[in-house]
Amino acid sequence: MVQRYTGIAMLLHWVVAALVVLNVALAWSWDGLLPDAQVRPAINLHKSVGITILGLAILRLLWRFAHRPPPFPRGYSVWEARLAHGTHYMLYAILFAMPLTGWIMDSAYEHAATTPMYWFGLFQWPRLGFIMALDPATKKSVHDGFGAAHEIIAYLVYALFVLHVAGAMKHQMLDGTKELQRMWPGRP
16 A cells, blocks of 8 residues: 555645746746846746745645655665655755745845836735845845855756656656655545
């Protein structure tokens, strides 16, 4: 019998995964979008999706604290279990680090005070006032520094995604473990 994650854990996992893929695709599309009138809607959507990911990451973490995940199937070696745990911890950290670095960078944007940010066009999302109140030189430094961190973390997202999927596929395909059935919605 396959020990599965809860339905809520599965829903949060797949919704967040889809939103992360969407945000990566949006970021990759910017170079092909010119002029600014085409880029700006993609950037605004990217910000809305990022804030949504942050909210869902908080929900995921709360759910995880309240609902213990199923144990790994038998047959995992010690190093595989440690690598899986480490990858999951890093993925959780990234679900917070990416939106937070983006939000800080956006709050330090030189025109943040005159270009409000709207969550999916529905309501104005607040910028971080203490960042907006910085002097212009410090604000530019914060913008550039957190922008660089946001970009570096993106590469970590790619690496961890590949590691996460490769690990699941290795257990499913090579080891014959019903790994995907633990997190796939529907019947096991």
